[in-house]
Amino acid sequence: MTTNPIHTLLIANRGEIALRIMKTAQAMGIRCVAVHSEADAGAPFVDFADEAICIGPAAAADSYLKVEHILDAARQTGANAIHPGYGFLSENTELAERCEAEGIHFVGPPAGAIAAMGSKSAAKALMEEAGVPLVPGYHGDEQTIERFHQEAEKTGFPLLIKASAGGGGKGMRVVRSLAEVNDAVAAAQREAKSSFGDPHLLIERYLENPRHVEVQVMFDKHGNGRYLFDRDCSVQRRHQKIIEEAPAPNIPDAVRKEMGEAAVRCGEAIGYVGAGTVEFLYEPGAGFYFMEMNTRLQVEHPVTELITGLDLVEWQLKVAQGEPLPWAQDALHYSGHAMEARVYAEDPDNDFLPVTGTLFSLREPEGLPGVRVDSGVCQGQEITPWYDPMLAKVIVHGHTRDEARQRLVNALAHYRALGVTLNIDYVCRILEHPDFAEAKLTTHFIEQQGDTLSRPAFSHREQMALSWLAWHHATAAELPAAGGSPWNSRDSFRIGGPKGQRCELRIGSEDDTLHYWMESAGHGRVQLDSEDQSIALKWHRDPDSDGVIVRLNARTVKLGWAVHGERLGVFANAVHWEALVNHPEEQAGDAAGDGQIKAPMHGRITAVTCQVGDTVEAGTALVALEAMKMEHTLRAPVNGTIAAVHCNEGDNAGSGQVLIELHAESVAETSAEEDSE
Known part of the structure; x- marks a missing residue:
């Protein structure tokens, strides 16, 4: 039974996670309060909330990371619960402690559990006592260079030196010989001090080709803990995940069970409450090793929801109110396979640098079978440099892993945005790579397949041909319906004039003149001035969108388009580009x-x-x-x-x-x- 029901929930976050939490909370009859920075005043999550309060300027340090501003907003709105989402203050012990002191439900674990996992070194010591497998290494307090030399030789090479308080790849160095230890320690300490305010380091055996497998856990306030199976999050760029899936493929049932039970022991050792994730490094045939515990909801939680049929946010809120978990571990099962792709405003071909701009046009792949979109943006929204560049998540479910993979490729081909560069083409290159299709996964997948993944999907001449066809349909859409009149026909018939016409195209910095001929409805040819051979195109309407399905050079392409002023957005499968057309x-x-x-x-x-x-x-x-x-x-x-x-x-x-x-x-x-x- 609930001891103190939640009636008003303040979501101390923004974007897609704020929206996702609100949808569940409102469905439970809970009033939702959004807090937002000045930069987010017009964001979708602000409009969706029952009430919204501005808590400061655009910079997160002056708004979303201000504990006092969050608590002031809770007092003003009468919120008796705060959900921190992920990132920002989600693993902040001060917010958890202040909520407890003021009688506000903190939808997360106690401050003590957060603190226990805040230091990687201390966490590893706790896990060792709890019987959770650890990667061989050193996580002690003595931080002299002499001790690091001793422990490096004992651990063996290659090894990983990394910040105890860190994450995201900061304060981390791979060392392959004793001669490299001094410089690596000094560099890692400087970076750890700068990024986290703590130079403390630890040493681990460096696993050459591990997988990143994590287990979802849920604990109530009555001492009950359950694991909700596992996810594979191995495909990462710069130590940050791009694609996640559940369950983790190709893991023996016995290992899967051992990993789940180890994750529950991890939570029990720190008095955990709520939803959390225990992350492991897994080497097929060698075993799994504790890496860290994230004491919050994870970005990738939807894949677990799709295979279990559970709403994790709903259970976070029920647990926070004091409700016990109703399921025995043996009663929990999963069904099918789920995959998630993170949609980032970034340029994968330019070292994944974040991109800003305006979403002049946006169409997300909602309504497709087995597809869910957790989005935080809308058409016309400005994408600023102030926050993480993740705009949305596309999640799919299938009976098998391959069905889920193909559904995700298809869904991403229907994600269409004009105005901001996105990573979806790159994600599809990964999804369609033979090694990924066969579940040959490793945390080094992107580095190992870098050359293959950097190959463009379309040649210059194919891009030109598809840009012409997109322009043809974009301008045709502005004409009146034909109504049987030959004057409104879109073929190349001319009285006393040439059948072929020309237009001038620019894509990026490349210009060309293109001649085109409409052979019949749904059939045309184009030829570049610089080439002797023409390209034939055939097309018909795409039943899943207002675009067309094109047959080009023995390939099938889903083609869409959007226009904003002079800008023509061309969407070919998951590849997006802009073209300028002069006709x-x-x-x-x-x-x-x-x-x-x-x-x-x-x-x-x-x-x-x-x-x-x-x-x-x-x-x-x-x-x-x-x-x-x-x-x-x-x-x-x-x-x-x-x-x-x-x-x-x-x-x-x-x-x-x-x-x-x-x-x-x-x-x-x-x-x-x-x-x-």
């Missing part, structure tokens, strides 16, 4: 209709070769515009007289800006001229 014939057609000759895109006027009152013939050059590193000549579409000139040489012109107004000769004027001859 002279379309521009001429528009001008013939209303007499206005407009800049097809942003550029600089390099020449104006007409003036008001000039009589010109169709095809006469009127304006030269430099754009996309190319000069474009804008010509008179019909015979007529120049009525106005709105530009000068050297001007900058915006896309769609009227440059010339032309008074076209009418049919009557032309007939009168012919009769007078």
